[in-house]
Amino acid sequence: MEAQHRLTLVRADPEREATGPEPAPLVRELYGRVLREERRDQDRSLEDVAAEVGMSKQYLSEIERGKKEPSSEILRAVCGALGMPVEHLLFRSGRRLGAVNRNTGRRAPTMLAA
Numbered sequence: 001m002e003a004q005h006r007l008t009l010v011r012a013d014p015e016r017e018a019t020g021p022e023p024a025p026l027v028r029e030l031y032g033r034v035l036r037e038e039r040r041d042q043d044r045s046l047e048d049v050a051a052e053v054g055m056s057k058q059y060l061s062e063i064e065r066g067k068k069e070p071s072s073e074i075l076r077a078v079c080g081a082l083g084m085p086v087e088h089l090l091f092r093s094g095r096r097l098g099a100v101n102r103n104t105g106r107r108a109p110t111m112l113a114a
Contacts, residue, residue: 024100029066030093031075036064038082052081 039049046057046064053060053074060078062068070078079086 022104024097024104026066027093027097028063028069030096031070031089032064032066033096034089034092035078035082038084039064042082044082049078049081053077 039046046060050057050060054077055074059068063070063074063078075089076086079089
């Protein structure tokens with residue numbers, strides 16, 4: 001007697017699939033992740049970096065968690081306190097967004113002709 005083999009599709013997260021793909025992260029979330037990663041790589045505390053910038057550690061934490069939309073001046077100050085050029089923040093954030101887009105099959109928006 002020949003055994004029948006059946007393949008069963010198992011979904012990792014059926015609720016997520018039902019609601020569609022996860023939206024792309026916001027730019028502020030990407031900036032926050034990069035800043036937190038850099039701060040932790042330097043083994044520095046929120047309090048230390050926030051004091052150097054002149055802000056509260058709570059506000060810096062909200063930036064790192066992507067809860068606050070920091071101004072370009074704030075980003076420059078935090079990057080300066082971390083000894084990281086702003087262009088590194090932009091580049092690393094862009095790379096992360098590109099990776100998200102590649103992994104989810106999203107296409108980058110195209111520029112419209114003028």
